[in-house]
Amino acid sequence: MKFLTALVAGLLFGSGLLVSGMTDPANVLGFLDIFGEWRPQLAFVMGAAVLTAAPSYWFVRHNRRTLLGASVDLPDRRRIDQPLLAGATIFGVGWGLSGICPGPGLVLLASGHGMAYLFMAAVLAGMWLVQLMRNKRDLR
Amino acid sequence: MISLDSAEIVRALAGGMLIGAGSALLLLLNGRIAGVSGILGNVIGKAVGEQGWRLGFLGGLLVPALILGFGSAHLPQHWLWAITSGLLVGAGTQIGSGCTSGHGVCGLANLSTRSLVATLVFMTSAVFTVLLVRHGGVS
Numbered sequence A: 001m002k003f004l005t006a007l008v009a010g011l012l013f014g015s016g017l018l019v020s021g022m023t024d025p026a027n028v029l030g031f032l033d034i035f036g037e038w039r040p041q042l043a044f045v046m047g048a049a050v051l052t053a054a055p056s057y058w059f060v061r062h063n064r065r066t067l068l069g070a071s072v073d074l075p076d077r078r079r080i081d082q083p084l085l086a087g088a089t090i091f092g093v094g095w096g097l098s099g100i101c102p103g104p105g106l107v108l109l110a111s112g113h114g115m116a117y118l119f120m121a122a123v124l125a126g127m128w129l130v131q132l133m134r135n136k137r138d139l140r
Numbered sequence B: 001m002i003s004l005d006s007a008e009i010v011r012a013l014a015g016g017m018l019i020g021a022g023s024a025l026l027l028l029l030n031g032r033i034a035g036v037s038g039i040l041g042n043v044i045g046k047a048v049g050e051q052g053w054r055l056g057f058l059g060g061l062l063v064p065a066l067i068l069g070f071g072s073a074h075l076p077q078h079w080l081w082a083i084t085s086g087l088l089v090g091a092g093t094q095i096g097s098g099c100t101s102g103h104g105v106c107g108l109a110n111l112s113t114r115s116l117v118a119t120l121v122f123m124t125s126a127v128f129t130v131l132l133v134r135h136g137g138v139s
Helices: A003-021 A025-032 A041-065 A080-100 A102-111 A114-139 B006-030 B038-042 B052-068 B079-095 B100-109 B115-133
Strands: none
Touching: A003 B052, A003 B079, A025 A080, A025 A102, A025 B038, A041 B006, A041 B100, A041 B115, A080 B079, A102 B038, A102 B052, A102 B079, A102 B100, A102 B115, A114 B038, A114 B052, A114 B079, B006 B100, B038 B052, B038 B100, B038 B115, B052 B115, B100 B115
């Protein structure tokens, strides 16, 4: 059941990435290139996505439950710390280099393009390295 | 100069609503946040809770593209570029606990100041990166 509902959610999300054009890194880089010929699509995509999802977040935040009655713990919304700022900065540099973030990167695997596989392999390697360093630090 | 036609706006809004609907569904039914980097990180790392729904969501992301195919996809030209970018995206999203979907869509929908700050920071650093690459003679 949890698998099926997540699958349907993924299908909607993946269709949205395709329809919106965000799976083409050229559209993303066009948005980030505010000093060139600016392509504002990404702002419309993000705005529409946030507005569509917001009522559900409001509902779950207030009821602390899903529609099926399971309890939900949403993450702490206010704490701004060093890892958040450093991580977001590093992610931004990587995103700016290719115009690909994790969602579209995953969808791009379906294109069969070798560069997409290389990119996603590097994403997983980057995540794995950070987890490895975290585990080592926790052991100390 | 701004480049945008009405068909692009319609597609952007429709696609955005689909992304928002997918995020809403995952929250309403599974009680989970549709953050792709978080889900990926948990799949490869120490399992927090069950994994089935994560694989379902990631699989669902891929299916539409497998069926519909791609109009166009401008990927990095050089392997070193793809690897550098990927490593930074993977490490950065893991350290900062989120990416465009987790902070940018779900976090903002949850009215999270933390996610708003993260989104502004990664947007700014990405804009500067593109500025250097495209207009600063780096590459």
